[in-house]
Structure formats: C-alpha cells, structure tokens
Amino acid sequence: xxxxxxxxxxxxxxxxxxxxxxxxxxxxxxxxxxxxxxxxxxxxxxxxxxxxxxxxxxxxxxxxxxxxxxxxxxxxxxxxxxxxxxxxxxxxxxxxxxxxxxxxxxxxxxxxxxxxxxxxxxxxxxxxxxxxxxxxxxxxxxxxxxxxxxxxxxxxxxxxxxxxxxxxxxxxxxxxxxxxxxxxxxxxxxxxxxxxxxxxxxxxxxxxxxxxxxxxxxxxxxxxxxxxxxxxxxxxxxxxxxxxxxxxxxxxxxxxxxxxxxxxxxxxxxxxxxxxxxxxxxxxxxxxxxxxxxxxxxxxxxxxxxxxxxxxxxx
Numbered sequence: 001x002x003x004x005x006x007x008x009x010x011x012x013x014x015x016x017x018x019x020x021x022x023x024x025x026x027x028x029x030x031x032x033x034x035x036x037x038x039x040x041x042x043x044x045x046x047x048x049x050x051x052x053x054x055x056x057x058x059x060x061x062x063x064x065x066x067x068x069x070x071x072x073x074x075x076x077x078x079x080x081x082x083x084x085x086x087x088x089x090x091x092x093x094x095x096x097x098x099x100x101x102x103x104x105x106x107x108x109x110x111x112x113x114x115x116x117x118x119x120x121x122x123x124x125x126x127x128x129x130x131x132x133x134x135x136x137x138x139x140x141x142x143x144x145x146x147x148x149x150x151x152x153x154x155x156x157x158x159x160x161x162x163x164x165x166x167x168x169x170x171x172x173x174x175x176x177x178x179x180x181x182x183x184x185x186x187x188x189x190x191x192x193x194x195x196x197x198x199x200x201x202x203x204x205x206x207x208x209x210x211x212x213x214x215x216x217x218x219x220x221x222x223x224x225x226x227x228x229x230x231x232x233x234x235x236x237x238x239x240x241x242x243x244x245x246x247x248x249x250x251x252x253x254x255x256x257x258x259x260x261x262x263x264x265x266x267x268x269x270x271x272x273x274x275x276x277x278x279x280x281x282x283x284x285x286x287x288x289x290x291x292x293x294x295x296x297x298x299x300x301x302x303x304x305x306x307x308x309x310x311x312x313x314x315x
Contacts, residue, residue: 050123054208057147064297068144074210075219081190082190089180094221103115104118105240107243108245118222130149131149132148134203148206148209150202150205151225154206155167165247167194169242170242171237171239193249201301201302206239207220208223220238233253264314264315265315
C-alpha cells in the first residue's frame with residue numbers, strides 16, 4: 001500500500017490558540033461525563049455534546065480557499081435517491097429519516113468487529129482530537145465546509161487484518177420512511193466501496209456535520225462518506241455498515257449500469273460518461289461552466305494512488 005508523501009499536519013499548527021483552549025475545556029468536561037476515551041457508557045445529557053461543539057472544529061490543512069456554496073443550495077439541490085430522483089426530493093422528504101438512535105456495524109476482516117452507537121464513535125473522535133473541518137470541492141460541484149474525521153482513524157481502531165484489501169459501505173434500508181426505496185431504481189440498500197489505500201487517505205472523511213451544525217438529513221445524516229476527488233455518488237450517505245474484505249465490492253451504480261459507472265469514479269475530464277462530456281462542469285450557484293480538473297483539483301494529493309493504472313480502463 002502506498003504511503004503518503006507529505007506530513008500529517010499538527011492540530012496546534014492549524015488551530016488558533018484561543019479556540020484550542022476553549023476546545024480543551026470542552027474535551028475535559030466530555031471526558032468526565034463520558035467516563036474516558038473508551039466511553040463504556042454515555043452519561044444522559046452528555047451524549048449530544050459533540051453536536052453543540054461542531055462550530056469549534058479546527059480547519060484541515062487540506063481545505064480549499066475557494067468561496068463556499070450557500071447553505072440553501074447545499075441543502076436543496078441533492079442526489080439522494082432514497083427520497084426520490086428529483087433534486088428537491090431529499091429536502092422535501094428527508095424529515096422522515098429517523099437518525100436517533102443510530103449505530104454503525106463494523107465487520108469482516110477486522111480485529112474488533114461489532115455494532116457501535118454513533119455518539120460513542122464521534123465523541124471518541126473528539127476526545128482523541130480527531131474532529132476537523134474540511135472545506136472541499138464536492139463532486140458535481142459545490143464547495144462544502146464538511147465537519148468530521150478521517151475514515152482511516154476508525155478503521156485503524158478496529159484493526160484491519162492482512163486480508164483487508166477493500167472497504168464496503170452500506171446505507172440504511174428503511175422503505176417505510178425512505179419513500180424512494182419503495183421503487184426499484186436500484187437494488188436497495190445503496191452500496192459503495194473503496195480500495196483500502198483510498199479509504200486510508202487523509203482526505204477520505206466521515207462527515208457528521210456541515211456549516212457548524214449536525215448533518216442535515218437530505219445531505220446524508222447522521223454520518224456519511226466524503227471522498228472529494230471522486231464523483232459524488234461515491235460519497236455514500238446515512239451509513240449503517242462498514243465491512244472490510246478481501247474481494248472488491250460492487251457498488252450500486254456499477255451493478256446497475258457498469259458501462260456508465262465504474263468502481264473508481266475518479267473525477268477525470270479525459271473520460272466522458274457515455275451520454276455526456278465530463279470535460280466541463282457547472283459549479284452550483286454560478287452561471288456558465290468551468291473546466292473540470294483531474295481528481296477534482298486534488299491531483300497532487302491522490303495521483304500516487306493510481307500510478308501505473310490506465311484511468312480510461314479503470315474509470
């Protein structure tokens with residue numbers, strides 16, 4: 001597996017001192033209420049403290065300086081077929097998504113499998129000072145201030161075995177509340193996957209909020225994947241299962257239309273979709289179109305993951 005060619009930034013290097021001190025006070029209080037980093041039991045009333053503290057998350061050194069997309073556009077123009085195929089369907093119907101309580105099952109080729117409450121997962125990340133804000137260009141395209149932690153941190157804690165080559169992820173299946181799942185648009189539940197080295201890259205984020213607040217339902221509450229150098233459909237929403245495995249998983253859109261949607265889904269202006277050119281893109285909130293950048297502008301950070309691969313064949 002390739003190693004990263006750049007140092008991981010220190011938290012103190014990217015966090016203002018005043019914010020750092022305020023955050024430390026919050027963490028100390030959370031440690032007392034949550035019984036330490038292991039969090040064997042959450043004290044009632046402390047379980048949601050992390051949601052109130054999202055605004056204190058420090059900035060990632062990988063954040064872009066491009067202008068942010070408005071919150072209204074981010075929350076009203078979505079692809080989330082669990083609620084319907086129109087861009088406004090998620091904002092119209094996502095209030096039916098029940099996100100409390102929520103847990104994520106970790107299974108497969110790991111040393112520590114099990115099902116874990118989301119509050120324990122996120123508060124443990126707070127206590128280990130892993131939560132951060134990543135301002136990045138998203139798939140199709142928007143510039144979104146995600147808040148979350150590296151998928152790598154979660155995977156390392158659960159101890160991948162030597163046979164773990166891929167990460168498979170799965171969305172909630174709840175057709176009673178997710179009206180789009182009552183239609184055979186795809187084979188539900190929604191599934192996605194990454195190569196393990198992609199999943200372990202520091203740009204691969206498990207996001208739990210945006211714009212200082214918990215994740216809106218229509219954007220993938222309460223926890224979703226963000227892989228900013230890939231097209232948006234790779235960033236699976238409302239995750240309930242993460243499985244490490246030897247064999248390459250087949251993602252939902254790849255299974256449905258393999259000639260149109262490949263496993264890698266890297267943003268690439270040189271590889272057209274069979275029905276449209278991908279050389280130019282529309283930034284939501286802007287007029288006109290702009291040139292699409294290879295790997296969505298993150299070529300320096302991720303190109304080494306695909307050295308020697310034919311990106312037209314492995315699209």
